[in-house]
Amino acid sequence: MEHVKLLIVGAGAAGLSAAVSAWDAGCRDIRIADRASAPGGVLPQCIHRGFGLSTFGEELSGPSYAERLLAALSSTGVHLSLDTEVLSVSHDKTALLSRRGCVSRVRFERLILASGCREKTIGSLPVFGTRPAGIFTAGQAQETINLRHQDLGREVLILGSGDLGMIMARRFSLEGKHVIAVLEQAAHYGGMARNYHRCMEMYQIPLRCRMTVRKIHGQGRISGVTAVHLDSGEQEYIACDTLVTALGLIPERALVQGLEASPWLSLAGNCCRVYDIVDSAASQAQRIGHEAGTSLL
Amino acid sequence: MERFDAAVIGGGLLGCFAARELSRWKLDIILLEAREDVCTGISRANTAVVYSGYDHKPGTLKAEMTVRANASFDRLCRDLDVPFSRCGSLMLSFGPRADAVLSKKLQNGEANGVPGLRLLDAESAYAMEPGLAPGLRHALFSPTAGTVNPWQLGIAACENAVHNGVQLRLNTKVEALHREADGYLLETDRGAIRTRAVINCAGLAAHRVQELLFSPSVRIVPSAGDYLVLDKNSAGKPAHILEYEPEEKAKGMTVVPTVEGSLLLGPSERDNTLDYATAENGLLWVREQAARLLPGLDLDGTIRSFAAVRPNPEQMDGRSIHSFVIEHPGQGFWSLIGIKTPGLTCARELGQYVAASLARELHAEENTDFDPIRRGIQKAHTLSFDERQRLAAAEPEYGEIVCCCEDVTRGEILEAIRRGACTVDGVKRRVGTGMGRCQGARCQQKITAILSRELAIPENTVTKDGKGTEILYHGAR
Ligand SMILES: Cc1cc2nc3c(=O)[nH]c(=O)nc-3n(C[C@H](O)[C@H](O)[C@H](O)COP(=O)(O)OP(=O)(O)OC[C@H]3O[C@@H](n4cnc5c(N)ncnc54)[C@H](O)[C@@H]3O)c2cc1C
Numbered sequence A: 001m002e003h004v005k006l007l008i009v010g011a012g013a014a015g016l017s018a019a020v021s022a023w024d025a026g027c028r029d030i031r032i033a034d035r036a037s038a039p040g041g042v043l044p045q046c047i048h049r050g051f052g053l054s055t056f057g058e059e060l061s062g063p064s065y066a067e068r069l070l071a072a073l074s075s076t077g078v079h080l081s082l083d084t085e086v087l088s089v090s091h092d093k094t095a096l097l098s099r100r101g102c103v104s105r106v107r108f109e110r111l112i113l114a115s116g117c118r119e120k121t122i123g124s125l126p127v128f129g130t131r132p133a134g135i136f137t138a139g140q141a142q143e144t145i146n147l148r149h150q151d152l153g154r155e156v157l158i159l160g161s162g163d164l165g166m167i168m169a170r171r172f173s174l175e176g177k178h179v180i181a182v183l184e185q186a187a188h189y190g191g192m193a194r195n196y197h198r199c200m201e202m203y204q205i206p207l208r209c210r211m212t213v214r215k216i217h218g219q220g221r222i223s224g225v226t227a228v229h230l231d232s233g234e235q236e237y238i239a240c241d242t243l244v245t246a247l248g249l250i251p252e253r254a255l256v257q258g259l260e261a262s263p264w265l266s267l268a269g270n271c272c273r274v275y276d277i278v279d280s281a282a283s284q285a286q287r288i289g290h291e292a293g294t295s296l297l
Numbered sequence B: 001m002e003r004f005d006a007a008v009i010g011g012g013l014l015g016c017f018a019a020r021e022l023s024r025w026k027l028d029i030i031l032l033e034a035r036e037d038v039c040t041g042i043s044r045a046n047t048a049v050v051y052s053g054y055d056h057k058p059g060t061l062k063a064e065m066t067v068r069a070n071a072s073f074d075r076l077c078r079d080l081d082v083p084f085s086r087c088g089s090l091m092l093s094f095g096p097r098a099d100a101v102l103s104k105k106l107q108n109g110e111a112n113g114v115p116g117l118r119l120l121d122a123e124s125a126y127a128m129e130p131g132l133a134p135g136l137r138h139a140l141f142s143p144t145a146g147t148v149n150p151w152q153l154g155i156a157a158c159e160n161a162v163h164n165g166v167q168l169r170l171n172t173k174v175e176a177l178h179r180e181a182d183g184y185l186l187e188t189d190r191g192a193i194r195t196r197a198v199i200n201c202a203g204l205a206a207h208r209v210q211e212l213l214f215s216p217s218v219r220i221v222p223s224a225g226d227y228l229v230l231d232k233n234s235a236g237k238p239a240h241i242l243e244y245e246p247e248e249k250a251k252g253m254t255v256v257p258t259v260e261g262s263l264l265l266g267p268s269e270r271d272n273t274l275d276y277a278t279a280e281n282g283l284l285w286v287r288e289q290a291a292r293l294l295p296g297l298d299l300d301g302t303i304r305s306f307a308a309v310r311p312n313p314e315q316m317d318g319r320s321i322h323s324f325v326i327e328h329p330g331q332g333f334w335s336l337i338g339i340k341t342p343g344l345t346c347a348r349e350l351g352q353y354v355a356a357s358l359a360r361e362l363h364a365e366e367n368t369d370f371d372p373i374r375r376g377i378q379k380a381h382t383l384s385f386d387e388r389q390r391l392a393a394a395e396p397e398y399g400e401i402v403c404c405c406e407d408v409t410r411g412e413i414l415e416a417i418r419r420g421a422c423t424v425d426g427v428k429r430r431v432g433t434g435m436g437r438c439q440g441a442r443c444q445q446k447i448t449a450i451l452s453r454e455l456a457i458p459e460n461t462v463t464k465d466g467k468g469t470e471i472l473y474h475g476a477r
């Protein structure tokens, strides 16, 4: 069986930062595994600027921010395994890894989980009606447009005004699509003020607060939604051919379910808690990495 | 013109099993399905319970078939390589009315020969299901009840039918029927077919198909029901199938720990609709019932809701029919009409019944080469470490994870496509992709790309679930 002192699950901002800090602390046997083909986690698909102001003093795009982290990593001897899924982790401090042509077991001394978040989906909301094509989560839409360069639809309604919802509203506008509105159940947009200004106001995308989607219409492809005004209870039909849900992120910890209290486990970045700013996720991960690296000396 | 001995109309559970059972005889058989894939109708949305047989009046065909089907279900699922979980069921009573129902069911069950049936006191029931709400009076425990994935069972039967010589023709809708001297002429939207005999398993349209040639004899009054699905990691999941018998005279709810590990809750009961859309009141009802029955169940683990349509059969004068409707309106013509619960449990038995009746009519010879065995798609996540390691080494795609929630590999997806999956949902039905907590948000685009490549079609024509459901934008239509 392979053996590694520190195994890190996830090569996003958190995993990469934790690895570099653990290396700097003196740990010389570190491996990061990530299912994706490129490192960086969500960063490569975030082609907008807005990353790294507090760390680098300038606003970088997601891919550039990832490049900086990778530059730091390249001066270490950390082993990076891409296209590698961590299938399971067990209490005997082994992990099961799978990649093309190879399933293997790895024994570790410490594990840093840096697996990020998954998105809440429409299935978890009390929304009824049909289940047509044309409904995407914001992250899925972002990946499809920015990395796969594909076309998702023309008349786009966005549910949820967190940063991701607002950034995707702008993204669709830039692609020449009509963003009908961003609906938000709260009385105020959910994301950062700067994103409201840059993504919504500058593109004149309507934000409609105290509203949510109650019912989906459409047999093959979505044709519209029944939206409801939460204060008056009034309903309104909104036609659209694409619905993008930006309902929030859930820390992804399924891998360590039942093992949360293990002394050899730490959580870094968005799987620990949802960080709006990558710098905060990275600096928390650095602390975790430093601590893990030191403990392994 | 093509000629067959028998045409089976409809590739749902019943049509797939009718075709498979018919291939036990030396007959040229064609299975006609209007859609792009099998098992997209009623067979796709139901409660997934393999009943033990205490629900039906002693002496009825339903009772007899259900008990027989249940007893042979392990064997059937072994032959067809489909997972079956004999988890047992508890029918729950919280009051005097339900107590009476339970005793009646116990009596029925004993008369029907249901093995192991026991009326439990509250204490024993709580010991089996500690999460049940307080106030329980009794539970009827049926150890032989179980659950199976309905579309996986239907697809397996279809594959086995094809293995035994049945021709499967998809995207082919029967539009007209004519009587001929020695059989029937079927007009489809892809040409005409001559056949000596017909088995009509057209599900919600079965009465309409029969009426293409014969006068109406049964009505179908559709009703709908709503379901919720909870993620496999949800807290408070029960280990048994629970059937809640409410105090007010109304439909109770069923809770099913599925073979995939998720939890299925439902269905509600709504009137007169053919629409697979869920309704607010229906979903709320399911949530309320769930909260009442299992207070500790974390409903935040909900990952999906869906609706089902029941084909309720009625006499032409409006009286409802409680037995299976098996019609034989003409020589060599058999119809299964309005088969609802327990049609999944009895799919093989019903298929066998009509197949044997028809074979007798046609004086068919037994097919001694019939092979009941079908091999399922290897599921990497069900293998031991060593097996999994060997598989990935021999076939590298079985190491590549595509659906990370449900742990499904590219190898499985390629095999599903090779076996006929041509939509994202077709892949899902065969290997379970997109069924987990992210509901396909992370794998749908990857699967779209794989389908596009394997089927050699442009990516923007890949569909979720048949024509009109293109995943990517597909231009004006
Ligand atoms: C759309 C969007 C826009 C944002 N915009 C900004 C912004 O403008 N400015 C800003 O400062 N911050 C922004 N953020 C926040 C910031 O990007 C995140 O907080 C940060 O990138 C999270 O990093 P992470 O490493 O924790 O998670 P992730 O980047 O999600 O990385 C997790 C990695 O783990 C891998 N993984 C998970 N499980 C497994 C497993 N079992 N096996 C193998 N690999 C696994 C995944 O493939 C992934 O690569 C944005 C976030 C999003 C989603």
Ligand SMILES: Cc1cc2nc3c(=O)[nH]c(=O)nc-3n(C[C@H](O)[C@H](O)[C@H](O)COP(=O)(O)OP(=O)(O)OC[C@H]3O[C@@H](n4cnc5c(N)ncnc54)[C@H](O)[C@@H]3O)c2cc1C
Residues within 6 Å of the ligand: B009, B010, B011, B012, B013, B014, B015, B032, B033, B034, B035, B038, B039, B040, B041, B042, B043, B044, B045, B046, B047, B048, B049, B050, B051, B172, B173, B174, B175, B201, B202, B203, B204, B205, B206, B209, B225, B267, B308, B309, B310, B311, B339, B340, B341, B342, B343, B344, B345, B346
């Ligand atoms: C809500 C609900 C819950 C249920 N729960 C259970 C349960 O828990 N346990 C149990 O044992 N049973 C259960 N059942 C019953 C079981 O699901 C059904 O009996 C079974 O699925 C019926 O299958 P089918 O083949 O008749 O219908 P379908 O699966 O609908 O198949 C009919 C097929 O015919 C095709 N077709 C229609 N017209 C034509 C045409 N003109 N030409 C060609 N093809 C055509 C359709 O496209 C379709 O694919 C339930 C049923 C319902 C409705």
